[in-house]
Amino acid sequence: MPLLLFWLLTGCSVTKTVPADDALFIGYSVKVEGKNDSSKRSAELETELSATVRPEPNTSILGLRPKLAIYNAFYTEKEKGLKHWIMTKLGEPPVLISQVDTGSVSQVMSNRLHNRGYFNNTVGSTTEVDTTKKKATINWTARVGEPYRLRNIKYTLEDSLQVHKAIKQTQETSLLKSGEPYDLSVMTDERLRIDGVLKNEGYYYFSPDLLIFSADTTVGDRQVDVLMRIKNIASSQALQPFALDDIFIFANYSLGDSLAVRDTIDFQGYHYIPNEEYLKARHLLDGVFLEQDSLYTRENHLLTIKRLSGLAAYKFVNIDYQPDTANSGKLDAFVFLTPALKKSLRAEAQMVTKSNNFAGPGLKVSFRNRNTFRGSEVLNVEFTGSFESQVGGRGTGEVPEGVEPPKKSGIPSYELGVQTTLAIPRIVSPFNLRNLRTEFVPQTRIGLGFNFLSRSDFYQLNSYNATYGYTWRPKETLTFDATPINLQYVRLANTTLAFDTLLARNPYLRSSFENQFIVGGIYQMTYTTQMYKDRSSNVFDRITLDMSGNVVSGFQSATGKPKPTQQEPRVLYKDRYAQYVMLDNDFRHYLNLGTESQLVWRLATGVGYSYGNSRTMPYVKQFSIGGPNSVRAFRARSIGPGTYNIPDDQLFSYFDQVGDIRLETNLEYRFPIAGFFKGAVFADAGNIWNVREVLDEKGEPLKPGAKFEAKDFLSELAVGTGVGLRIDVEFFVIRLDLGIPVQVPFLPKGERLVLDKFNGSFGGDYGMVLNIAIGYPF
Structure with missing residues (x-):
């Protein structure tokens, strides 16, 4: 398979299907020359003009063109069959230099510069063709001078219409500033800004298309006077603010239903149609922010739609407005709610x-x-x-002598x-x-x-x-989860002799497996900007605070209960309750490097501390490391805590490679390959540790090297690297990650770097680990 891929990428000529009298369009450059341009926007303009080049060259990754290579390797003139499917679905045809209309592209670039205030500009191109290799590039050069700048900005709002006064009040926050370069896109944004303000002041029928700008460039010295006015074709409705009158809510609406107002319930000023058999009005109205006799506002309109759309009982939400025939300047609102499928079994x-x-x-x-x-x-x-x-685990060692083997x-x-x-x-x-x-x-x-x-x-x-x-989101980027009651x-x-023997040897593990209550609360805050797809950089951060036993302990102390000891802990219904506090943080940074390429960094940290009624953290609350979503060069729970090297006679079990402290970081570069095939290169590092030194009955460390020491933690990290293949078909992702260990913490100092011992196998402490999983790791 690797040899086939290598042949596809390098061995097959990328110009194999290029006609003899043509050339492959392999790249282009755009240069903006503006020696007298004081705005210093050359880099910004070059990026904008580059986006106008059509068609773009074939997809390139590190100088290779995998999609074109696939097209050439499976090229066929047949219009069906496996080769045709691979050629058309996974490959792409060569982009030829003859397909690039340089004159049209130059004109588009010139128009873009004109819109940015460069009314006198020239754009030209030169084409370089290597006839022996059948490859060609195009170089565009745009020459600009000082851009025209805004001088006077006026709004012709001299009459007494209310809409003119409303627009006049917004002028202080205008996007147009005297002295700034002329920019058509800013004027378009200004029209949208004014329309947005008016929409929140009752002007339901107003439109940004009713505003027009006139630019006078004859004032000299590369200056422009801008005049904004309302078009004469604006209707009286568009220039009038509207208030809401009757509000009708169709709580069980289906397409094609008659809009006759029947079986109406009047509830808190709303006309609820037809009745409350599907959904009670008092619960629905929490999501309605339209009020009778209030001005129409787009803000309340959108807020109502989004809140009602968040109700699982409804599939579609729509709001329509009609002029009230009896009251001028009033609108009747009609809220149409289409129910979703009520019950489902999956x-x-x-x-x-x-x-x-x-x-x-x-x-x-x-x-x-x-x-x-x-x-x-x-x-x-x-x-x-x-x-x-x-x-998982590091092995399946022999059962210790004298211990009954597992069934x-x-x-x-x-x-x-x-x-x-x-x-x-x-x-x-x-x-x-x-x-x-x-x-x-x-x-x-x-x-x-x-x-x-x-x-x-x-x-x-x-x-x-x-x-x-409770869960609530005060804004799009922030979510709070509070679970004050977590029982x-x-x-x-039914423990076996093998397990009982293991617990007897390890009192620390025994205490974490005790019958116990967890009584407390979990509080979580999540901040993310991942919903903003057009940003080059996004973050995700989740902080979790988990506590148990504090309220119960405080109550028992207040009622005179004796302090807990290891031999006589406090109990609830004859069983111990856990007392601890745990703080966990999961931070991720997503850097978009192109249309589909992305660099992701993750830092996961956590610490749990048991006290009072607990000697250890409950087993279900302790941290572990390794596996398909962690340090992928090591199997799940096969490393840690710290440099602890689990004895060979305990490798038959898998219970105690957990800890109180976690530190993990991952760096992954994701890139497209072809079609729904994506690739990744990653590096992972991390480990777990104990907060306390665990001693046996003789006072010796039960797990040597397990306690966290700040001066040593870097050398105790498990480090791995590897490559991944993802089959991403939008609604699910199948992920294969091949991890290779770089640093093994449980080996002696000086022997932990093992990359030079890698032998390409899947066995032993130095071998590869193949992780198969669903979804991205983070």
Whole structure:
């Protein structure tokens, strides 16, 4: 396969299908010469003019043209068949120099410069053709002088019409500034700005096309006087502000329904049609920001549409306005809400890969009701089941002498679970909170679930959970999640002798597996700019604070309970409760280097600290490292904590390579290959550590090298690099990442750099690791 790819990229001539009397258009340059241009915009103009070149040369990556190579390698004159499909779908035909109309492109560039204030400009091009190689380039040169600049900016608003006064009041925030270069795009933006202001002051029928600018360039000294006015064709409706009169809400509307107002309920000044059998009016009106007798505003119009669109009970939302026939200057508003499919049942087969080294087939069946209690509440009941085998870890060492070997059941692990969640599209609390004026629907979340896990060779684990929390987004980039009630009970059962022996040898691990309650809250803040697709740089940052046991401990202390000790901890219903605080942060930076190329950096840090009633963090809350979404050159949970080297006689297990501290960073360059095939080159580094030194009964470190030491952490990082292939078909991504270890922390000092020992195999501590996963790692 690598040889075939190498042949496609290098061995096949890129000019194979170029006609004899033509040449391949391989590149171009655009140069703007403006010695007398004081605006210093040459680089900006060159970028803008470069975007006008049509057609563009064939896609190039590091000087290679993979799509053209595929086209040439599979070229056929047949209009069907496998070769034709590969040629047309994965390849692209050569872009010929004869297809480039340099005169038309030069004229477009000249027009662009004219629009930017360079009324006297010249644009020319030269073509360089290498006839022996059948390749050609084009060089465009644009010569400009000093741009024309704005001198006087006037709005002809002399009469007494109210709209003129409204426009006059906006002039202080005008985008047009005296002394700035003339720019047609700024004038277009100014028209849109004025229209936006008027739309929020009742001018429903106004349009930016009703504004016209006149430019006088005859005033001399490369200056321009600009005059803005309203066109004479503007109708009286466009120049009049409107207020809202009757507001009709069609709560169960379908295309083709009669708009006859029947079975109307008048509720808080709104006409609710037809009744409340589908959705109760009091719940719907939290998302309606249109009020009778208030001025029409685009802001309230868009806010209402976005809030109502956020209700799961509806598929489409539309608002129409009609002049009120009885009241001049009034609009009647009609809100049309088309219901979504109320109930759905979905089954999904999965290949489950977990961070605890287990993988296998799974099945998930979910039932969803999008309008459970006639308030657009979403009830989701999810049943999951999976059968798994251990695939991760550093090995499967021999069972220690004297320990009963694990049973070989054929199904090493299986998991069954049910999770019920109810999402209510409003804040439900004992306090009377005002309706949040935000385009995003606030939610109250209630969850209840049970999970049964059987590791047939070792133990069974029963987990119960209940949550109550809130989600709200004050703005598009910021999301808050607060779960003040987070209850979890974990109960260990049916342990085997092999597992009991392991726990007896490791009291630290034993305490993390104890039956215990987790009683606390989780608070999360997420900031992201990823929704802005046109930016060259985007960020994502999620901060999570997880706490348990503090409220219960405080209550028990207030009621006179004795302080907890290791031998006699405080309990709830005969079982210990966990007491800890954990802070986690996941930061990512996305740098767009082209249409599809991207450089992504991720930094994940976290620390958990147990105290009071807990000696250790609960096992389910501890950090691990390695695997397809972490340091990909190492299997899941196969490294750490610190430089701890798990003894060979314990490699049959997979339980205690977890820690209290996590530090992980990833750098990945993503680029297109051909069609839906994407590539990646990455480097990962990270490790986990313990906050405290864990000692055995003799006072010796139970895990030598596991404690975090600031002076040593860089040399203790697990480092890996590799390449990846992604099959990205928009609605899902299949990812294959091949990781190669560079630094192995559990080896002795001086021997941790292992890249020179790489032998191309998939075995041992120095071998490659192939990660197969769904979706991007971050």
